[in-house]
Structures are given as structure tokens and as C-alpha cells.
Amino acid sequence: MFAPDYGAASSHIKTLMSEREDFVAANRLQAARISELEAAVEAISTERDEATAESRAAALLVDRLATSNNEKEQTIEKLQTAVRLLWGVQQAAQAKADEVSSLCREGAGVLESLQDLLEEVSPRREAQANTVQYRPSVG
Numbered sequence: 001m002f003a004p005d006y007g008a009a010s011s012h013i014k015t016l017m018s019e020r021e022d023f024v025a026a027n028r029l030q031a032a033r034i035s036e037l038e039a040a041v042e043a044i045s046t047e048r049d050e051a052t053a054e055s056r057a058a059a060l061l062v063d064r065l066a067t068s069n070n071e072k073e074q075t076i077e078k079l080q081t082a083v084r085l086l087w088g089v090q091q092a093a094q095a096k097a098d099e100v101s102s103l104c105r106e107g108a109g110v111l112e113s114l115q116d117l118l119e120e121v122s123p124r125r126e127a128q129a130n131t132v133q134y135r136p137s138v139g
Helices: 006-133
Strands: none
Touching: none
């Protein structure tokens, strides 16, 4: 009935071997691609870790800068308060100086009036003194 056909079997084996070689080559390509992808994942993971560390460092720097900025703003507010207080003191001193100056002018006016009064009285006394000195003695 059927006799073995070794030629067909041999041809079939060659086809299978060729397919096997193609399969093995495809597996090698896939293995190489997987290795490339694993290396890329490792590189990306390393970059991510570095970026995370840089991000944390930047966040700490931002916090420090914010703290420093707040301290500077508080210092500026204190200086502004001090300037306002000094301005108030200066205004009060100016008002007091104006008051003292006004009192000095009034005092100068009083002294000048007193001097005028004394000068008016002084010639009368001199005249009276002269009159008393030149009175002939009766007797």
C-alpha cells in the first residue's frame, strides 16, 4: 500500500529545520530587543531617581528661600515701623521746638517791652536825681 517516501520526509525535515532556524533567529532578535528595553528602563529609572533627588533639593531650596524671604519681609516691616515711630517722634519734637520757639519769641517780646519801660523810667529817675543833686541848700 503505502511505501515510505523518504524524499518527502527529508524535504519536510529541511523545511522544519529552516523554520526552526527562523524561529531561533527571531527569538534572538526578541531577546536582544528585550535587553535593549531593559537597559532603557534601567536608564529611565536612574534618570527618574536623579530627577526626584533634584526635585527634592529644589523643594528644600524653595522652602529655605521662602523662609529667608519671610524673615526679610518681617525685618522690612520692623524697619518700617521704626521709621514711622521715628517720624512721629520727629514730628512731636518739631511741635515742641515750635512751641519753645514761640515761647522764646514771646519772652523776647516781654524782655523788649520791659527794656522799653525801664528806659522810659530811667530818664525820669535821672532827671529826678539831677534835680535833687542840683537843689540849692536852704539854710
